[in-house]
Amino acid sequence: MRNSSTHILTSHAGSLPRPRELLDANRARKDGKGSDERAFQEQLRAATVDVVRRQQELGIDVPGDGEFGKSMAYSVNYGAWWNYAFQRLTGLRLADAAIIRPGVPIPSSITGKGGFELTTFDQRRDWRKFAGAYADPESGIYMGPEAFQLPACIGPIKYTGQAAIAADIANMKAALAAAGIAEGFMTSVAPGSAVRMANEYYKTDDEFLMAGAEAMREEYKAIVDAGLILQLDDPLVAEGWDQVVPEPSPAEYRKYAMRWVEAINHAIRGLPPERIRFHLCWGSWHGPHSTDLPMRDIVEVMLAVKCQGYSFEAGNVRHEHEWKVWEEVKLPDDKILLPGVVSHATNVIEHPELVAQRIERFAKAVGRERVIAATDCGLGGRVHAQIAWAKLEALAQGAAVASKELWK
Numbered sequence: 343m344r345n346s347s348t349h350i351l352t353s354h355a356g357s358l359p360r361p362r363e364l365l366d367a368n369r370a371r372k373d374g375k376g377s378d379e380r381a382f383q384e385q386l387r388a389a390t391v392d393v394v395r396r397q398q399e400l401g402i403d404v405p406g407d408g409e410f411g412k413s414m415a416y417s418v419n420y421g422a423w424w425n426y427a428f429q430r431l432t433g434l435r436l437a438d439a440a441i442i443r444p445g446v447p448i449p450s451s452i453t454g455k456g457g458f459e460l461t462t463f464d465q466r467r468d469w470r471k472f473a474g475a476y477a478d479p480e481s482g483i484y485m486g487p488e489a490f491q492l493p494a495c496i497g498p499i500k501y502t503g504q505a506a507i508a509a510d511i512a513n514m515k516a517a518l519a520a521a522g523i524a525e526g527f528m529t530s531v532a533p534g535s536a537v538r539m540a541n542e543y544y545k546t547d548d549e550f551l552m553a554g555a556e557a558m559r560e561e562y563k564a565i566v567d568a569g570l571i572l573q574l575d576d577p578l579v580a581e582g583w584d585q586v587v588p589e590p591s592p593a594e595y596r597k598y599a600m601r602w603v604e605a606i607n608h609a610i611r612g613l614p615p616e617r618i619r620f621h622l623c624w625g626s627w628h629g630p631h632s633t634d635l636p637m638r639d640i641v642e643v644m645l646a647v648k649c650q651g652y653s654f655e656a657g658n659v660r661h662e663h664e665w666k667v668w669e670e671v672k673l674p675d676d677k678i679l680l681p682g683v684v685s686h687a688t689n690v691i692e693h694p695e696l697v698a699q700r701i702e703r704f705a706k707a708v709g710r711e712r713v714i715a716a717t718d719c720g721l722g723g724r725v726h727a728q729i730a731w732a733k734l735e736a737l738a739q740g741a742a743v744a745s746k747e748l749w750k
Contacts (some may be wrong), residue, residue, distance in 0.1 A: 346711050347711055349741070354720075355718065356409050356573060358408035359408075367382055390411075394518060394520070395517070402737075404526065406573075407514040407517065418724075427503075432499065432502055433498050433499040433543065434497075466585055495542060498553070527619070528565050535576050552608060556609070572618045573619050573620070583635035584635070596639070603646045615650050619653055621654070637654070645673075655718040655719065656681035657692070658685040673712065678712050683700040684717050685717070685718040693740075696740070698743035698747065702748065717733070717734075
């Protein structure tokens, strides 16, 4: 990973709005009415080339493929970042389709060790606390119309997505070459989130988790071996706090969450840390988030991931104040922060001066060279496309303002 040696570099958390034509094509494929595979792959490559070019035009230094290879059939979608992996793993049984939406029960749970259980989405403490708002279809807390199938593990987990990840990589490399960009990133779901499902096969959940790590390692290695930056997405590390019952102490939860970090480190063993970054968030749904675990209580778990860069929410109103954690926590000298300085959690476009102020706080805490300005979470599927692109523009403009101040 490059650092901000001459100016504040810019990137983002991964998902970007899909063009309407790609959404329509994905929906047609899902309904069995799509065009031939070759035509679709040509369409997907053209869309990937275009999304990288658009990022470059806005001033994004380290672009991604927008996660375009992870199918979305509707413009609002909160699950594409992880459920794409269901099609790339064996040993899963897809249950009846269920809509991931507040107020709709989800029939799955994962038993953890230490007397805790990771319960269902609808049983989060935040969801119970604001049950009326979450159950009201007019409250604005909406998670999209698309139904997808929830899996259970019923046999050995193996990775079968070699062709799919090869196509994603080829599309991204073609896009970078067309734009003349040397460095880009691709996201992949981390083991803990990838196997966030019922275990009906492995003797223990730890055995299940490590099997998932071994399987997903193939995807991680493919991305790194291709010369791209790998971003591991694992919101479960922080977000899981709100689903663990009974509610543990922060110390108990850190011990519990380290299982997922151990699985990550096992999966990326031998891969160069300087080619890997980790994304932590508290879930990207538009809700109160009143029971989010404070960053101070999870930061040491995040830093235990053996990578170079750490991406996390720092721009929304629940977590913006937590930049002060970096005045207390010693960031290892070879690490880089990618704080979110524009947010998926609001339709308001951040002013470039505010973006600059957010960047400067981190730069003063850890050093300007070790800050890359990014987004809280993926913008695609969370905010309208026009708003998402305006936020990326504000991000680049704010980074330019901060750079003038920090390098004067």
